[in-house]
Amino acid sequence: MKLCEMVPSLEERHGGPSKSIYALSAALARNGHAVELLATEPGRTYENVDGGLHVRIFPRDWPQRLCPSAGLRVALAGEAPDIIHHHSLWLRTLHYAHQRAQQLDKPLVVSPRGMMSRWAMRHHALRKKFARAFVHPGALEAVAGWHATSTEEAAEIQALGFTQPVCVAPNAVSVPVDADAVAAAGYWQTACPDVGQRPVALFYSRFHQKKRIIELIDLWLERGPRDWLLLLVGIPQDYSPVDLEDYILRNSGVGRIRAFSGIGRPPPYAVASLFLLPSHNENFGLVIAESMAHGVPAIVTDTTPWTALNTADRGWCVPWRSFGDALVAAAAEGPSALRTRGRIAREWVLREFSWEKSARELAAFYQQLPSTA
Numbered sequence: 001m002k003l004c005e006m007v008p009s010l011e012e013r014h015g016g017p018s019k020s021i022y023a024l025s026a027a028l029a030r031n032g033h034a035v036e037l038l039a040t041e042p043g044r045t046y047e048n049v050d051g052g053l054h055v056r057i058f059p060r061d062w063p064q065r066l067c068p069s070a071g072l073r074v075a076l077a078g079e080a081p082d083i084i085h086h087h088s089l090w091l092r093t094l095h096y097a098h099q100r101a102q103q104l105d106k107p108l109v110v111s112p113r114g115m116m117s118r119w120a121m122r123h124h125a126l127r128k129k130f131a132r133a134f135v136h137p138g139a140l141e142a143v144a145g146w147h148a149t150s151t152e153e154a155a156e157i158q159a160l161g162f163t164q165p166v167c168v169a170p171n172a173v174s175v176p177v178d179a180d181a182v183a184a185a186g187y188w189q190t191a192c193p194d195v196g197q198r199p200v201a202l203f204y205s206r207f208h209q210k211k212r213i214i215e216l217i218d219l220w221l222e223r224g225p226r227d228w229l230l231l232l233v234g235i236p237q238d239y240s241p242v243d244l245e246d247y248i249l250r251n252s253g254v255g256r257i258r259a260f261s262g263i264g265r266p267p268p269y270a271v272a273s274l275f276l277l278p279s280h281n282e283n284f285g286l287v288i289a290e291s292m293a294h295g296v297p298a299i300v301t302d303t304t305p306w307t308a309l310n311t312a313d314r315g316w317c318v319p320w321r322s323f324g325d326a327l328v329a330a331a332a333e334g335p336s337a338l339r340t341r342g343r344i345a346r347e348w349v350l351r352e353f354s355w356e357k358s359a360r361e362l363a364a365f366y367q368q369l370p371s372t373a
Contacts, residue, residue, distance in 0.1 A: 001366060002034045004081035008067035008091040010039045010057070012263060013235050015206045016286035017113050020149075020171045021087050022055075027172075027359035029053040038076065040069040040093065066135055068092040076100050083366045085109040085147065089116070089140075090131035098139035107144035107369035109167075114283035116156045119210065119303075144369045147362060149284035150305035156283075167365035171284045172353040173293040176269075181294065184266035192231065192258055195271040199228045199335065201327075202272035202296070204262065204287050205279075207232075207239040212278040212301075212320070214239075214247065219278075221253050223324040225331040230276075232259040233268050269294035273338050274330055278323050279304055292349040295342035299326045314345040 005025045010018045022037065029035040029052030037055045042064055046057035058071035073096045081104075086097040089112055101108035114120060121128065132140065146166040148154040154166040189196045201224070205211050213232065220230045232244060244259035262268075267290065269275070275291035275298040282288070282304040291298050292315070299316040300306050301323065309315035316326040330338065 001082045001363065002080070003028060003036070003366070004076070004079055004084045004097075005035060005037045005087070006072075006076075006084065006093055006097050007037070007039050007087040008093045009041060009060075010037075011041060013237075015235055016171070016284070017087065020284075020286050021111075023172070023174075023355050024169075024359060024362070025055075026050060026053050027355035028363060031356065031359050031363060033363065036079065036081065038072055038093075040067050040072055045071070066092045066131075072096060080104060081106065083107050083109060083369070085111070085366075087111040088113045090128055090135060092135055094139050095136040098136060098142055101144075102142065107366070108139070108142055109145050109147055109366065109369070110140070110143045111147040111149070112153065112157065112283070113149075114153065114281065116153070116160060117281040117283065118156070118159075119280040121160075123210070145365060147365070152305040153283040165365075165369070167362055169358040169361040169365070170353055171286050171289065172355040172358055173286075173289045173349060174355070175350060176294050180266070181270040184268065185270035187266050188231075188268045188271045191260065191265070194229050194258065195231060195268075199225075199273045199331070200271050201228055201230050201274045201276050201331075202268055202291070203230070203232045203234065203276050204268060204291070205234050205277060206237050207234040207241075207244065208237045210280050212280060213244070215320075216276060216278050217244070217248060217251070217253065217257060219324050219327070220257060221251055223328055224256065225328075226256070228273075228331060230257040231268060231272070232257065233262045233265070234259075235262055267294075269296050272296045273335060274299065276327070277301070277304065278320060289349050289353055292342070292345035295339070295346045297330070297338055297341035297345050299323065299330055308348075309345070312344060312348070313341050314348055315341060 007021045025035050025037045035053050040060040041057050042060050048055045058069045061068045084097045084101045086094050146157050148168050149170050241259040241261050248257045275296045277300045285304045297315040301320050306317045309317040318326045
């Protein structure tokens with residue numbers, strides 16, 4: 001098949017989707033499909049061919065918040081793919097995907113990427129109503145099929161009244177490279193010497209309200225083990241590292257918590273004994289899978305699709321109200337028991353979540369779809 005995968009941005013600052021959409025597109029190409037991946041970026045044109053994957057980045061126009069791009073729109077008008085698959089909602093690139101699918105009478109597939117959860121729909125709800133009516137009018141109704149990364153996300157789509165078929169094709173992880181992990185550990189031991197002196201609980205995600213980053217700081221100061229360090233590494237959004245360090249200082253947390261931007265820095269999994277992500281919602285949570293792939297057990301909230309962590313001593317998936325209890329219990333297990341949990345989690349996640357498997361499932365779904373309305 002000839003496939004066009006589209007996403008408003010592949011910039012690092014957007015977190016997991018930037019990595020996962022590229023990885024999924026590359027896996028589709030490895031499976032024998034001709035794949036074009038289109039995106040926008042402020043003031044930048046870029047083109048690269050990676051095997052069967054052709055990546056093209058187009059300059060983003062004003063207003064940049066909505067990701068319009070005349071260059072992308074014109075390029076798409078010259079393409080005739082069998083499937084147009086757009087990742088994410090509420091931005092202008094979805095309008096281009098919808099229009100071109102209609103012109104070609106080809107299926108439009110949309111991946112909400114967590115944007116249809118109850119929490120997400122309530123967050124800036126008026127902006128989303130505006131986007132649905134004026135930024136990409138009629139696009140959601142014209143979808144031939146949805147792509148969800150978990151059964152929980154599929155249920156969220158259906159709960160909003162959409163009746164089109166849904167393919168559940170999870171994100172995946174690759175086997176970590178040992179040399180990269182060693183280099184990352186060296187980097188973080190220099191940037192934050194405390195990580196080499198005591199156990200580390202790691203938060204690694206966007207600094208966004210959705211992730212409960214402030215609530216996690218409060219919980220750590222109340223119930224976190226005093227001989228551990230909470231390391232916060234993330235992409236600045238609602239909060240910057242300076243904002244978080246100021247908050248920590250005002251709440252007498254100096255020495256117990258450190259905050260760093262993750263932009264341009266290696267992932268800090270190699271220095272962690274435990275991974276923490278207390279999100280309000282995750283459609284998948286790629287960093288959760290990545291932590292386990294690095295042998296780091298995780299504590300996450302049950303509003304993420306990771307209840308399987310509670311099986312076979314892989315980790316903890318609990319309601320937010322029980323997060324503190326899980327944190328205390330995990331720290332009390334000691335380093336050896338946590339390493340054992342991490343090994344079990346690693347074996348499981350690398351066995352169950354592969355990009356090739358997800359690409360095969362998605363390609364089979366594409367072939368079953370009717371044309372767009």
